[in-house]
Amino acid sequence: MKVRVEYFAQFxxxxxxxxxxxxxxxxxxxxxxxxxxxxxxxPEPGPAIRAAVNDEFADWERPLCVGDVIAFLPPVSGG
Amino acid sequence: xxxxxxLDIEPIRPERLxxxxxxxxxxxxxxxxxxxxxxxxxxxxxxxxxxAHQKLAVAEGQRVVDEALEKFAVxxxxxxxxxxxxxxxxxxxxxxxxxxxxxxxxEASRYVIDxxxxxxxxxxxxxxxxxxxxxxDPTKTSR
Numbered sequence: 001m002k003v004r005v006e007y008f009a010q011f012x013x014x015x016x017x018x019x020x021x022x023x024x025x026x027x028x029x030x031x032x033x034x035x036x037x038x039x040x041x042x043p044e045p046g047p048a049i050r051a052a053v054n055d056e057f058a059d060w061e062r063p064l065c066v067g068d069v070i071a072f073l074p075p076v077s078g079g
Numbered sequence: 080x081x082x083x084x085x086l087d088i089e090p091i092r093p094e095r096l097x098x099x100x101x102x103x104x105x106x107x108x109x110x111x112x113x114x115x116x117x118x119x120x121x122x123x124x125x126x127x128x129x130x131a132h133q134k135l136a137v138a139e140g141q142r143v144v145d146e147a148l149e150k151f152a153v154x155x156x157x158x159x160x161x162x163x164x165x166x167x168x169x170x171x172x173x174x175x176x177x178x179x180x181x182x183x184x185x186e187a188s189r190y191v192i193d194x195x196x197x198x199x200x201x202x203x204x205x206x207x208x209x210x211x212x213x214x215x216d217p218t219k220t221s222r
Contacts, residue, residue, distance in 0.1 A: 008132055009202035010214035048218045050200075055134040071132055077215040078129065078136075078160055078201030079113050079172050079192060 001025075003064060005036065006071040015040035029053065029070060030060040036072075048075035082148040082156040084140030086131055086201075088163040091170040100177040102154045107181040109188045113172040115165050119215070123208040129162045129171065132200040136160070143194040151187040153178040158191050160201055 006019040015036070026032035029051045036042060043049065051058050052071040064070070083099070093110060100108050117124055144156045157175040165171060174191045178184040195201075196217075203215045 006132075008200065009130060009204070010216065013214065046218070052132065052135055052200075055132075056138075057135065071135070073132060073135075073200050074202065074214070075216050075218045076196070076198065076200055077203040077217050078131070078199050079196035 001064070001066045003032070003067065004069045005032070006069060007040075008071065008073055009077075010074050011040075011042060011072050014042055024064070027063060028060065029058055029062050029064065032064060032070060033060070033072060042072070043074075046075075049073065080148060080154055082141070082144035084137065084144045084158045085160075086133060086136055086140075086162050087159050088161070091159050091161055091173045093170070093173055093175070096157055096159065096173060096175055099157055100155045100175050102177050104179055105154050105177040106179055107184040108175065108177045109181070109184040110176075111172075111174040111188050111192055112170045113192065115167050115169045115171055117167045119205060122205075124167070125206050125208055126167065127165050127206060128204040129160070129165065130202050130204070131160075131162050133162075135200050139199045140195060143191055143198065146194070147176070147187040147191050150190065151178070152180070152183040153187045156187060156191060158195060160195065160199070162201070 007015045012018045050073045147156045155177045160172045176184045176188045206212045
């Protein structure tokens with residue numbers, strides 16, 4: 001299935017784009033992250049790395065649906 | 080009672096935000112400026128950029144100010160975070176709280192700035208005097 005993946009801050013730098021259309025057989029957000037981690041050299045998942053689906057924070061085990069927009073968020077550094 | 084969180088690409092002007100804290104029942108107004116400093120983690124910083132997941136940042140920032148209103152005896156809570164290009168000395172984040180008494184106003188403003196820094200999806204890219212730049216990762220710095 002096809003999903004849109006958005007990369008923010010250093011994840012955009014690592015993957016060389018701020019978003020891309022991805023054809024994947026991953027069934028969860030976590031599985032997708034692991035596939036893309038290998039492709040783009042993203043860091044190992046840790047508590048400070050979060051994911052969002054369709055503009056809302058999402059659990060790593062959330063199932064993926066066709067057309068979802070998944071954002072991978074590195075540790076935040078505002079303020 | 081009110082709680083407001085915004086992202087702003089324009090410079091933050093506290094004099095424009097202060098009137099929203101006015102309330103005749105409030106004897107205390109606490110404000111906090113987070114400003115861009117010229118050094119971080121031992122490196123000389125020239126300027127920085129903030130970027131955000133805008134929808135998520137506004138939603139999460141609003142949750143933070145709503146929580147402050149619920150947890151503390153305060154009347155008005157305002158927080159504005161800059162995005163875009165910032166210079167040294169610019170206000171990166173501003174928090175304003177009004178309350179009947181100072182204790183709650185101090186506590187609520189501390190809560191807002193601490194939670195915003197921990198939870199709201201905003202990222203800082205620092206530009207250094209040696210010509211390099213880097214996204215700040217608070218989980219890796221020495222602080």
